[in-house]
Amino acid sequence: MQPTDPHFEALLAYLKESRGFDFTGYKRSSLMRRVDRRMSQVDAVGYPEYLDHLQVHPDEFTALFNTILINVTAFFRDAEAWEYLRADVLEPMVAAKSPDSLLRVWSAGCASGEEAYTLAMLLAEMLGIDRFKERVKIYATDVDEERLDEARQATYGERDVQGLPPELVERYFEQSGGRYTFRKDLRRSVIFGRNDLVQDAPISRIDLLTCRNTLMYFNAETQAKILGRFHFALAETGVLFLGKAEMLLSHSALFTPIDLKRRVFRRVPRLYVAPGVVFTDPPSSDATTVAGLDELRNEALAASPLAQLALTSDGLVALSNRQMDKIFGVSSRDIGRPFRDLDLSYRPVELRRYIEQAQLERRTLRVTDVEYQRGSETTHLDVQISPLSGADGSLLGINLIFHDMTASRSLQEDLEHANQQLEAAYEELQSTNEELETTNEELQSTVEELETTNEELQSTNEELETMNEELQSTNDELQSINDQLRISTSRLDEADAFLETVLTSLEAGVAVVDPDLRIRMWNRHAEDLWGLRSSEVIGQHFLNLDIGLPIDRIRPLLRGALGQDGESGDVRLDAVNRRGRGVTVRVACTPLRRLDGLAAGGEGAIIVMETA
Template sequence: MSDGQIPDADFEEVLRYLKESRGFDFTGYKRTSLMRRVRHRMAQVGIDNDIDYIDHLQVNAEEFNALFNTILINVTAFFRDTEAWDYLREDVVPTLLAERGPDDPVRVWSAGCASGEEAYSLAMVLAEALGPERFRQRVKIYATDVDDEALTHARHALYTERELQGVPADLVAKYFDHQNGRYAFRKDLRRSVIFGRNDLVQDAPISRIDLLVCRNTLMYFTQETQAKILSRFHFALVPRGVLFLGKAEMLLSHTRIFDPIDLKRRVFRKVANGSGGPVHFVTQALVQDRRFDVGGLDQLREHAFSAGPVAQVVVTGDDVLALANQQAETMFGLGAKDIGRPLRDLDLSYRPVELRGYLEQCRAERRAVRIKEVEWTRPPGESLWFEVHLNPLIAADNTILGVSIVFHDVTATRRLLEDLEYANRQLESAYEELQSTNEELETTNEELQSTVEELETTNEELQSTNEELETMNEELQSTNDELQNINDTLRDRTQELDQVNEFLESILTSLRAGVAVLDVGMRVIAWNRGAEELWGLRRDEAEGEHLLNLDIGLPVAELRPVVRQALADASFMSEVKVNAVNRKGREIVARVVCSSLRSNSGQPNGAILVMEQNG
């Protein structure tokens, strides 16, 4: 701790408990801001003593999430600090791409990505520079944070209109899809952004990075912790890799491991021969003194691996089969001839499960991957179930040596569970049948009792009904007279309506131009003879269909924007000309006039399309 504050033993005990119980190491954070946030959370739950707060954490598991959300304040936005992002877009990224071949991969790390705005900002900058297709082929953006809740939000890639205020309108239209009042980042580009949990203090850095963005995150750490993190960043970057910091941060390390590209905008380049001192990314276990000299360790390890009780193989970093124990050889038909062969040439690569994608995930994320519920049917029709574990084998210099693949045979457990589920289903079925029989008997008894009561009630009702019928006869006579008058009126109105409909039908029929009337849902409610003759689609085939589903020579998709405007604006009218094919198969230029169909209240109630051949 180097922020000039006298250590508080009780507060340090809180930090030690968080590290031991949940794996969060906050000892490298600046104590002033850290204590202020923890004290704020303690005040919210009514506790003023550090030791009492540890007791509160022990009995309330939900309190950890509330405390972490208080400590890990995620303040971020799209293109935050516009001037710096403009410099990155206009100067840094073009230079970075020019220094690489046209097919070289581009690896980017957004450290402390919070809810993802920074990572997707990087994606838009690179997609604009490369084009979406080349972006998908070349770019991988690794976005990391210690806040699991923020990472979940980032993976969904859904943002409100307010959260997108910093994004230019043209980029919003190009890279986001509007969904139920929110905006989703494009799925095809989203696949190039990989989110994962990474603690900058404890976890190993991602390697071979071309551009590393860590903005306004280092300022929360002590100077010693900042130096340690910067040393890891230096290791992560390729030669001449670029580091992009926030405007609230500076490089204060005494060792020259980064050169400034633009100090004002906090952009630095890795010094190829710079050294920040030794960097250790894996916790080293204590080595105990051996009292005896154990000989033949290599042979012992080989036999121990071969005699393992579960099937296990090891592949190298280049996906070459390096090791296979006896269980794996027996189960998957492997032999000495298969050692040294590429995994893709072996049936094991796809049977019992397609392994290549999981291997790539294991190496990229540098963490164990577990595949559950893997079923394998082998001759003569025997089904086996596995749970497959993939574990990366990482060397001391943080390179990937290979991946260990273990196939746990859970067939017996699976069958026991299935037998237990079957027995439970039979027991439940028998119980349900017994309960159903009992309920039916009770119901029959109640129905008989009810029938007797209903018969008695029916007699009384019949007497009452006779009296009511006499009264109703008198009322019906009076009602008949009124209905007769109403029928006469309705008949007159119907005749008038028929005349109006015939008049409208004659108008539509007499028009030489094609006319289509659409409702607010863009479905056809009227289709005149001119439209039939122009496009060859009968009225009964067109009415009721959505405009965009009409299979005619008119490119209806090009009319969608003007139709939508007509449905939104009651005063709208527009004329467009489009290339089309008439019912005779001839190419024509169609003139289409689109206007809004207004209701009596003046609101848009649909749209009218008038279509005719131009010239």
């Protein structure tokens, strides 16, 4: 086994942490060769130096990924294999299906789209244009966003189409200015999206999955993980079509060859247990205990104070508790029904798209601030959509939990009222502070007078005793005022802490800067959005932050907020969050305002960063 270079592994770890690309599963020999090629182009002599180069030049990531993710593709690449796929696989597959059933195809690692459009032309020739548009869905995925953008354009040069038969070019492409664009009406049946085969959830119920010359870039452990996902993605009789360099000789438990020479494999079925069937050990004295536990679990779900609904991976209602019946009228009578047939699937909120997103991304989603009208009563709900996975990583179904947030909404209104009271208290404390400053000046003047008087009192003991008594009385008053000052200062600290708690509770990233644009406050949501802790940015110049936000686009907003008139403004920007994913961020800049409501342009500004 080839020893690993710790500096190279550190570089891979940095790519995963900073941009969300996990290349640790790639073969080290080919991966190091490609990284070395890119390093030579920027004159980096070692992996540590190149890592420093990436940290200083964020644009270098794109060039590096383009070098690593070599996308080589063409229309009908390996024509003999495609002809075999058409005649011996797809035609029998289509003949075995009912005339109205859908045909779902997944092109994994589609690069610039030639393979996906090859599948479209192949199936359109078999089914006819009209039947193709009715029956076929082609899902084309890749991790390279730039190549996906090219694929979505569906426009190619003369060199790209020169290997196609002229009749196919004429039938499926529109020529304009030396460029060939795939037919728009058929293009709608091809859906492009980003999918990392190592990390992201697979698409399900696929009849044909093509992944040509992609697995070869991964090591054996990662290949096994991806093939397990492919096995889950394919339907019972689904077919896997690979490239010339991929043979699957060690994965016979998942796929069996249809034609090894042309790299066409069929999914090996797994044994499934029909719903309601339970396999048990031979009868024993513990049998009643197991039955009791099942009853207990069912009763615990039914008695839950939260409304819960479980769906199968095919979107059928599997479980429902009493709260679901009480709030939405969904009961055990609906078990087995498609969820899309229930009013709940689109009212009070469209849940079907969130369910599809949770299935695809394999993560829990939360839909907040949903208003549900029951008669004259309005209930505020938060809906949690969670994917349920089996021990082998397969998707078992979806769990929906409805949280009643009506009481929380009332508390939020109380919080707003408390915030108003806090502002009034802050104003009062400010006034008290000004009075204390005046008193302090008066006390300073008194001390100076006492010093002069003390010199005069030295001439006579009687005058000294009299002045000492006056001085003691004045000191007592000073102590009393100092005690009041400490109490006021403590209240002011409590008010600042409460204000910081309120900022942390906001559902958006918030930064407060001083007139020099140095950060004075950085809340928790700003940390979650950009991956920088408050302790790392307090005191730093805002325009020098190294985050996935185009800072220069915010400079005019800050200039307006810090100007004499204190102008507010906002802008929508494309950014990259701390996970390396593209997001749209609305950035609003507002000047700090005095208690009279006027903008204090010289005091600083508030920057609110909210994902759209």
